[in-house]
Amino acid sequence: MMREELAQRASELRRSRTPFVHATVVRAQHPTSAHAGDSALVHADGSIEGFVGGTCAETSVRAQALQVLVSGEPLLLRIRPGEESEAVVDEQGAVTVANPCLSGGTLEIFLEPHRPAPRVVVVGSTPVARALAALGGPLGLHVELTDGGAIRVDPEDAGMIVASHGRGEEPALEAALRVAVPYVALVASKTRGGAVLAGLDVSAADRARVHSPAGLDLGARTAGEIALSILAEMITERAATVRTPEQPVPLxxxxxxxxxxxxxxxxxxxxxxxxxxxxxxxxxxxxxxxxxxxxxxx
Structure with missing residues (x-):
């Protein structure tokens, strides 16, 4: 696979929110079939597109890349020939592994994880909804605006914020609560919000999970300020909650x-x-x- 084709493939994976690890050879000590600049994409199922060495090197890359995909942290991997022993981590965080199948040469490969940004579903087309979409990107969030008609909710979503001012609020909130989206908020006054929550077909415990009025009490008045207070509240909730990693620990x-x-x-x-x-x-x-x-x- 040519470098341009690999770059295009990586772009496709990012657009489809598919996690992968970009592996790039940064140093190759001969004899080795790989050269500096060779690269590959390692998928969550362990499959590899591209080239970073023969099957022996690929085995080490696959094992470490799957761990990187779980941790979300980049890694410099050194692969040297020799009898296998425990991976050695140096002071800079580089990991050295011995590969008994390598005939010679040492490879240094940079492993860079690409995991989709946390998705936040925002229901509505109101000024607050649009402000949430504008502010979410710089905060590392993938904000998806919907009118609620064809809502798609996933338990791995970071949050669901209903800012539709009375349009399709109940179905959206119930959908998010059923799949245990960690942060669920309703933009409404205390009185109207209470009435909406009372009509939800969910348990009392789930009803209590909905943040309404939404956002931290920052004295917000404008749509942008309200959106900022909501995102600040969601980030606070996320920081205080430990969730199961999206990717299973590799076997x-x-x-x-x-x-x-x-x-x-x-x-x-x-x-x-x-x-x-x-x-x-x-x-x-x-x-x-x-x-x-x-x-x-x-």
């Missing part, structure tokens, strides 16, 4: 031939043996295992 297995730790994914080489699935770092190890399985399972 690993040990290649029985070379002893290397590999990521368990659909794209990892494997074979069935008895009632177990056995995973390998490369085709050579898989072939060796299939030739003498008893030797490696004793």
């Amino acid at each position: 690993t297995s040990v290649d029985p031939v070379c002893g290397m730790t590999v990521a368990v994914s659909d794209s990892t080489l494997s074979t069935s043996y008895g009632e177990a699935q056995v995973y390998f770092c490369c085709e050579h190890c898989r072939t060796s295992f299939l030739a003498e399985p008893a030797r490696f399972t004793a």
